[in-house]
Amino acid sequence: MTATLSLHHVEKTFGENRVLCGIDLDIEDGTTTALIGPSGGGKSVLLKCAAGLLRTDAGNISVLGHSDVADWEPLRANIGMLFQRNALFDSMNVWQNVAFALQRHGMRFAEAQTEAFRLLTMVGLDQRAGNAAPGALSGGMRKRAALARAIAGSPKLLLLDDPTAGLDPVLAASMEQLIRHLVRQQGATALVVTADVHNLNERFDSVALLDDGRIIWHGPSDQVSAIDHALLVAA
Numbered sequence: 001m002t003a004t005l006s007l008h009h010v011e012k013t014f015g016e017n018r019v020l021c022g023i024d025l026d027i028e029d030g031t032t033t034a035l036i037g038p039s040g041g042g043k044s045v046l047l048k049c050a051a052g053l054l055r056t057d058a059g060n061i062s063v064l065g066h067s068d069v070a071d072w073e074p075l076r077a078n079i080g081m082l083f084q085r086n087a088l089f090d091s092m093n094v095w096q097n098v099a100f101a102l103q104r105h106g107m108r109f110a111e112a113q114t115e116a117f118r119l120l121t122m123v124g125l126d127q128r129a130g131n132a133a134p135g136a137l138s139g140g141m142r143k144r145a146a147l148a149r150a151i152a153g154s155p156k157l158l159l160l161d162d163p164t165a166g167l168d169p170v171l172a173a174s175m176e177q178l179i180r181h182l183v184r185q186q187g188a189t190a191l192v193v194t195a196d197v198h199n200l201n202e203r204f205d206s207v208a209l210l211d212d213g214r215i216i217w218h219g220p221s222d223q224v225s226a227i228d229h230a231l232l233v234a235a
């Protein structure tokens, strides 16, 4: 097994708040893994550490075989991140948000614009939405714009923080289908935070459960019934 993303003994504390207390997690190439866990448990912090956006206190993270932070910059083009609150740039319209990383990594303006609109169409946003300011879109539309931005440039590792929050069930299912399709078609690997713990076996290859600062269960999604945790018992 090769792991696109590996975390070993990763720790992260904010002041007195120990959030990650020794995370061990290997995300296998070409899979879609759900990261679940109680609210405030550190799922977003884990993703930001994996993206190199937060510095860890201890432990080791390796992405696509690179584990040295000095190596991180060239890796950025291969990490697509969707933030929980989208974090779209207000100073740009929607298509420019999507085109931003493409241009940064060398694509010409016209080509990046065409590609941005193609990606927006994939997530169900039309020309009008693409030309709008992020603030003019509904919450669900902003989420889809953030997904288009995360997948721009076909990154090998997708770190998606609650990509379906606020979407209606039909749209949520189609977004997850799109994510699975991208993973398969582009040979990508996705770690996806989700608050929806229903039918995990139909939606993901694997599931990792984060609680008390540790991954307390990680395995194939068809074995989630073996997890004895309040989060899933209540579902």
Ligand SMILES: Nc1ncnc2c1ncn2[C@@H]1O[C@H](COP(=O)(O)OP(=O)(O)OP(=O)(O)O)[C@@H](O)[C@H]1O
Pocket (backbone or CB within 6 Å): 014, 017, 019, 037, 038, 039, 040, 041, 042, 043, 044, 045, 046, 084
């Ligand atoms: N930049 C930060 N500075 C200080 N504390 C932080 C910071 N980011 C996160 N935290 C703290 O880390 C803990 C975990 O937060 P995190 O956002 O990762 O939880 P989560 O599992 O994503 O929750 P949710 O499901 O509600 O999104 C919380 O106690 C939060 O207050």
Ligand SMILES: [Mg+2]
Pocket (backbone or CB within 6 Å): 043, 044, 045, 084, 161
């Ligand atoms: Mg979060």
